Amino acid sequence: MSDYFPEIQSPILFEGPQSRKPLAFKWYDANRVIGGKTMAEHFRFAVSFWHTFKGTGADMFGPAAWARSWNAGSPMEIAGHALRANFEFCQKLGAPFYCFHDRDIAPEGGTFAESCKNLDAIVAQAKQLQNDTGIKLLWGTANCFSNPRYTHGAGTNPDVHAFAYAAAQVKHAMDATHELGGENYVFWGGREGYETLLNTDYKQEQEQFAAFLQLAVDHKKKTGFTGQFLIEPKPKEPTKHQYDFDTATVLGFLRAHGLYEHFKINIEANHATLAGHTFEHELTVAAAEGKLGSIDANQGDMLLGWDTDQFPSNLYSTTAAMLAVFQQEGGIGVGGFNFDAKCRRGSVDALDLFYAHIGGMDAFARGLIVADKIAADNALANFVAERYASWKSPLGQEILAGKATSESLEAWVMQHGEPKPKSGRQEMLETILNDYLIGA
Numbered sequence: 001m002s003d004y005f006p007e008i009q010s011p012i013l014f015e016g017p018q019s020r021k022p023l024a025f026k027w028y029d030a031n032r033v034i035g036g037k038t039m040a041e042h043f044r045f046a047v048s049f050w051h052t053f054k055g056t057g058a059d060m061f062g063p064a065a066w067a068r069s070w071n072a073g074s075p076m077e078i079a080g081h082a083l084r085a086n087f088e089f090c091q092k093l094g095a096p097f098y099c100f101h102d103r104d105i106a107p108e109g110g111t112f113a114e115s116c117k118n119l120d121a122i123v124a125q126a127k128q129l130q131n132d133t134g135i136k137l138l139w140g141t142a143n144c145f146s147n148p149r150y151t152h153g154a155g156t157n158p159d160v161h162a163f164a165y166a167a168a169q170v171k172h173a174m175d176a177t178h179e180l181g182g183e184n185y186v187f188w189g190g191r192e193g194y195e196t197l198l199n200t201d202y203k204q205e206q207e208q209f210a211a212f213l214q215l216a217v218d219h220k221k222k223t224g225f226t227g228q229f230l231i232e233p234k235p236k237e238p239t240k241h242q243y244d245f246d247t248a249t250v251l252g253f254l255r256a257h258g259l260y261e262h263f264k265i266n267i268e269a270n271h272a273t274l275a276g277h278t279f280e281h282e283l284t285v286a287a288a289e290g291k292l293g294s295i296d297a298n299q300g301d302m303l304l305g306w307d308t309d310q311f312p313s314n315l316y317s318t319t320a321a322m323l324a325v326f327q328q329e330g331g332i333g334v335g336g337f338n339f340d341a342k343c344r345r346g347s348v349d350a351l352d353l354f355y356a357h358i359g360g361m362d363a364f365a366r367g368l369i370v371a372d373k374i375a376a377d378n379a380l381a382n383f384v385a386e387r388y389a390s391w392k393s394p395l396g397q398e399i400l401a402g403k404a405t406s407e408s409l410e411a412w413v414m415q416h417g418e419p420k421p422k423s424g425r426q427e428m429l430e431t432i433l434n435d436y437l438i439g440a
């Protein structure tokens, strides 16, 4: 194994909560069984290639700030180094999966054909490294937002030429994902939206986007790719308004265009908060329809209004998230928890990538442990069941079975009068959650 991380000479180990060693897991114990599944199975943690190996610490006010040993040589040599660094990192960290965009793992060429050739060469190397290490591909995707040709969108571009280019790129990225045994394929509509309605035909763009997704559905069928298709909602950034605003909007769009059965949702914590929701809200909406496909694990900053993509550290949020994941039969399924997260500009060392991932894995492991205790004790579920108990009465059953009428309810209310006020007990429940968090 190559040595891009010489400071880490052995895999990161689980040492337990008593350990004070920063380069050790305190809570994430891959083999620990919780609710019939190992922690490794609950999470299926993935490293995101773009942040971890292409991130430079650059921001709107300053250029690249990080020196990385893998950034050496020609663009294709750098791609080879970065790829090997990825597998070394995943192995040393104990992350079983990685995720990529086509343009992260291989450089874009001067022509479309050259870009395809670059990608194919890197995919061959990745296949070998997957075999050597046992690290697998959680998902692949196409970057249809960075190149200036996508300034006005990819599938929603007013120019059909750009649409065709994006469709061709998606086809090739899907084939690469298929070749690598990727378990999912993600669509994030980075520029599928608008800057101003003054130049936008909204209805036309919706139809284009449906056609764009349908092409991928058809290609999937044709090639026998069995990976799960995921759409990743985000309300804005880079565009002012993105069409895949949030989970409910995406599910409605899919239904309206006959695409519902083909897609699940990839939920990112920071995108949820940008949409004015909590992370657990988005997870709950998806899980309610069995559509929770995968998670981009990160967190935003309460004081900043953009996608800061920070590593998750908020235990309250990871616990609430795991309670929501439990709502779906089988949990995350063939999805996983991908750290779509980056270190802050000031965290300049490659070693910071380890601290960041270890912290994120521990934060979710702890959330899982607490959520499991809450669930095992029915600490919240009993209250919720009791709150809706009246729906089990003859009246409730009649309404749910569609047998009640407006007249029958009018007659019932005439007879029974006012409902009695009942407390929702919010503060009591919040305290119960805190007690479990502190006690765990």
Ligand code: XLS
Pocket: 101, 141, 186, 188, 232, 234, 268, 296, 307, 340
């Ligand atoms: C950007 C998105 C992106 C997707 C993959 O905000 O989170 O990284 O996860 O294209």
Ligand code: NI
Pocket: 188, 232, 268, 296, 340
């Ligand atoms: Ni993401």
Ligand code: NI
Pocket: 268, 270, 271, 307, 309, 340
């Ligand atoms: Ni994001």
